[in-house]
Amino acid sequence: MPRLTPENKELHITQMRENICRFFTELFAAEGDVSMERLAEKSGIAKGTIYNYFKDKKELTAAVMESRREAMISLMEKEISPDAPAEQQLETFVCIMWKDFHTYRHLRLEYLRNNPVRQIPHRPRPLDILKKIMEKGISSSEFREMDPEEAALFVFCSLIGKFRHYLLKDVAAEPEKEAQSTLSFLLPALKKK
Numbered sequence: 064m065p066r067l068t069p070e071n072k073e074l075h076i077t078q079m080r081e082n083i084c085r086f087f088t089e090l091f092a093a094e095g096d097v098s099m100e101r102l103a104e105k106s107g108i109a110k111g112t113i114y115n116y117f118k119d120k121k122e123l124t125a126a127v128m129e130s131r132r133e134a135m136i137s138l139m140e141k142e143i144s145p146d147a148p149a150e151q152q153l154e155t156f157v158c159i160m161w162k163d164f165h166t167y168r169h170l171r172l173e174y175l176r177n178n179p180v181r182q183i184p185h186r187p188r189p190l191d192i193l194k195k196i197m198e199k200g201i202s203s204s205e206f207r208e209m210d211p212e213e214a215a216l217f218v219f220c221s222l223i224g225k226f227r228h229y230l231l232k233d234v235a236a237e238p239e240k241e242a243q244s245t246l247s248f249l250l251p252a253l254k255k256k
Contacts (some may be wrong), residue, residue, distance in 0.1 A: 080116050083108060084127045090143050091127075091170040100125075121177045126176045135163045136188050143192065149200030150250065156196060157222065158187070161238040164226050172230045190215050200253065207255045218249055 086106035090097040099120055103110035143155050158240040164171065193215035200206035206214070223246060228234045 075114065079108075079112075080126065082106070083113055083123065084130055085252050086168065087112055087123055088127050088131070088167075091168065091173070095169045096173065104241055120173075124170070124174050124177060127170060131170070132188070133161070135159065136192070138163075139189070139192055143196075149205045152196045152199065152240075153193075153218070153249070153253075154194065154246055155219075156189075157249075158238070158242045159220055160222050161236070161242040161245070164229075165236055165238040168230065168235060171226070172233060175227070187219070193218050195196060197253075204255070206253045209253075214221050214253060217252070221245065221249060 083102070083106065086108075087097060087102055088103060090105055094101075094156050099110055099113060102108075106113075112125075117126065139156060139159055142159060147155070194211050197206065197209075197211035197218075201208060201211060201214075203241055203247040225236075225241065225245065
């Protein structure tokens with residue numbers, strides 16, 4: 064076995080954290096709620112070892128949610144074509160958000176239970192993406208004249224509100240249907256009258 068250098072140790076820690084997060088995410092998607100005991104059993108990683116990398120389930124859930132956000136942002140950056148009309152960009156954005164919500168609903172519910180009123184230390188990156196979509200729609204006259212920051216916040220809060228509704232009721236949503244319903248609500252408010 065190679066000698067553990069600071070670089071190797073850091074890499075090992077990162078890989079272990081990523082593996083634990085991956086198993087946790089997969090179990091949540093398959094089973095809903097996951098205990099640390101179940102995670103240890105399914106991952107083959109001793110429960111005590113898991114606690115070497117995450118102090119508790121709350122910290123693990125937060126790490127997984129941050130990873131999910133990053134993956135969703137990457138997907139948005141890849142799928143939202145800068146050449147597409149703003150309305151099409153908005154539709155892609157909303158569909159990605161609903162699909163991600165549906166896929167990771169149980170994980171989001173766990174996160175919401177442990178962090179009911181989370182203070183966001185930084186501006187959510189989806190808002191930046193939405194603001195660009197709004198600016199494009201306003202400049203191309205697809206959307207009415209408005210403050211792009213306010214419009215982005217309106218869209219984002221509308222989505223989050225619907226997500227929370229489903230989470231608190233603990234029922235599944237149909238992502239395609241909900242994406243279309245969301246767009247039916249949003250587009251008349253954004254377009255010129």
